[in-house]
Amino acid sequence: MRLSRYYLPVLKETPADAQIASHRLMLRAGMIRQEGAGIYAWLPLGFRVLKKIEQIVREEQDRAGAVEMLMPTIQSADLWRESGRYDAYGKEMLRITDRADREMLYGPTNEEMITEIFRAGVRSYKDLPKMLYHIQWKFRDEIRPRFGVMRGREFLMKDTYSFDIDEARARASYNKMFVAYLRTFARMGLKSIPMRADTGPIGGDLSHEFIVLAETGESEVFCDRRLVDMDTPKKDIDFDDDLQPVIDQFTSHYAATDEMHDAAAFEKDVPEDNRVSARGIEVGHIFFFGEKYSNPMKAVVAGPEGGEIPVQMGSYGVGVSRLLGAIIEAHHDDDGCKWPVSVAPYHVGLVNLRAGDEACDAACEKLYAELTGEGVEVLYDDTSARPGEKFARMDLIGLPYQIVVGPRGLESSEAEIKTRADGAKENVPVDQVGTKVAAAVRAALQYA
């Protein structure tokens, strides 16, 4: 993509409203634009990242055996009356009426709808288990939206729902999601730590929040360093195997958010050197809730001995739009974003330091064609802006690799490759730049 054709409204000055790094950088880098309290338009650059995150989430869900579908954003109030949540949900739910005065709502979540869909098509225990998911926009009329996309009112969420015949098998579904989440976040360059969450009236031990550690995280978290250092399950893991040993490993050490924190247990169970007290961002939440919806909504199947058995359900959410904020919180510096290659809006920023100069133009065009031909995503700065402005803009939008082509380097037939993550710069013969960068991008996109 040529920058001269792109829409990238970067801001030199920091917007007054933005409090935290990710919000500030997303506004400054022209990724989002606020259209209302907690409501954002996704500008081209931000939209590309959103799509990449979504795709990683999708790939890992598919790998775990979940099946994608899509449910509407607008739901009927009657559906929610079946579960009793229409009155229970409160003002957080955006309620609307259509022209016939029917009561509708903009979905804050989809348990009721998926239960209705499931019960319409499944009759027998032989049809189980099932895991269905969708990636859809939700709306929760938060009292106080803040931190940009980290806590918007409208947000993109992946939610999976599992249906099993009994609790033991529901646990197997839960475990699949647990592993899928570890992998999903790792692929985005995030270290996520599962932390026991409040299971409320359901009870049991089957609820975990996945927390990403980041200095500017919204909540305080406590855990054992051994969890931070633990290796993410590899991509050859078989989701049909018994995953319990993996779950046991990741739940074997202390980890709690501030609301579940037990200072005494923390000090007793965790050696002093291993105590991590940090800030975190919740990026995922998995939850087993048994018959909470299947019972009132009559989602039942015929069991092996006849008779109707309510299905055991769980739900598993990932805050897709929120992840942009989380990734920036974890990967940025004072100059801007530092995108991991897997979610970067473009892999490479090609900077023509003197657009209009014959040699610079020719070298850039050649590199652009070569890299694009290799499948590398290139944002080519072909504008007539001054060098300083171009450098600052590239650092701000944070593409993983920058290729700088200027008259000075071309005198010795060289261009500069800069790695945004560590700031390393290297002068490389122009005719080798394409191969070298393409190889680096390919290598970074490999994941275990």
Add this chain to the structure above:
RNA sequence: CGGGGCGUAGCGCAGUCUGGUAGCGCAUCUGGUUUGGGACCAGAGGGUCGCAAGUUCGAAUCUUGCCGCCCCGACCA
């Protein structure tokens, strides 16, 4: 929802207390000089002062109502 604050050019702000015909920096446009980390000189364009009603000879400024946004708290993916 309680408490606090803001709304003036694309962005950041001054002007409001004490009413007199709207300003600064950045950005934008034109010309010129420049060009490897956010240039310089000269010139130009751009504002129903959030909306509405009121007071007044006269309102960005005073009064009332409404709308929008932000911050702190309780709540949340």
